[in-house]
Amino acid sequence: MVGKTTEERTDENVVYVGKKPPMSYVLAVITEFSGGSDEVVIKARGRAISRAVDTAEIVRNRFVTDAEVKEIKISTENLTNEEGRTSNVSSIEIFLVKKKSK
Amino acid sequence: MVGKTTEERTDENVVYVGKKPPMSYVLAVITEFSGGSDEVVIKARGRAISRAVDTAEIVRNRFVTDAEVKEIKISTENLTNEEGRTSNVSSIEIFLVKKKSK
Numbered sequence: 114m115v116g117k118t119t120e121e122r123t124d125e126n127v128v129y130v131g132k133k134p135p136m137s138y139v140l141a142v143i144t145e146f147s148g149g150s151d152e153v154v155i156k157a158r159g160r161a162i163s164r165a166v167d168t169a170e171i172v173r174n175r176f177v178t179d180a181e182v183k184e185i186k187i188s189t190e191n192l193t194n195e196e197g198r199t200s201n202v203s204s205i206e207i208f209l210v211k212k213k214s215k
Numbered sequence: 216m217v218g219k220t221t222e223e224r225t226d227e228n229v230v231y232v233g234k235k236p237p238m239s240y241v242l243a244v245i246t247e248f249s250g251g252s253d254e255v256v257i258k259a260r261g262r263a264i265s266r267a268v269d270t271a272e273i274v275r276n277r278f279v280t281d282a283e284v285k286e287i288k289i290s291t292e293n294l295t296n297e298e299g300r301t302s303n304v305s306s307i308e309i310f311l312v313k314k315k316s317k
């Protein structure tokens with residue numbers, strides 16, 4: 114976020130992983146890196162967490178081999194459904210960064 | 216592993232998360248901590264990864280509130296099935312440590 118003002122901070126370098134096949138999200142991450150991002154955050158909740166890890170691993174091993182996992186955070190989010198009931202759901206954030214080229 | 220010889224190093228402080236309900240693994244982690252471990256590693260592969268994150272979050276938020284996530288590692292394992300075919304599967308290791316009591 115260095116060099117960006119608050120107004121310019123967007124979620125543009127975040128990829129939210131849902132129920133699509135992992136390659137959809139792999140493509141989204143590759144597109145972010147190709148567009149000049151040095152860091153891409155892969156986020157997911159609940160069962161999609163496994164797919165988020167798959168996405169990071171596929172990107173790193175097959176497509177953007179100069180990317181590495183900088184940090185992984187897990188947390189619990191409190192969701193309220195349509196009926197007003199609340200439930201806890203786990204979430205993950207995987208920070209992928211491109212290593213500086215030599 | 217400080218103070219342990221190679222022979223004594225076992226997987227006793229590792230909890231492997233599979234297909235059972237998360238509370239089974241939560242109980243296993245609590246038991247490890249109660250038995251005197253300062254660090255417990257929660258491991259899982261494939262779809263069980265989401266459950267491993269659930270396990271860590273439930274332990275930390277509800278039962279062992281002085282535990283924190285020290286590190287999370289993700290990797291890819293190459294598995295060979297009965298027919299000799301290989302496939303890649305993502306895996307996770309969550310390192311939970313007890314904070315020093317004041």
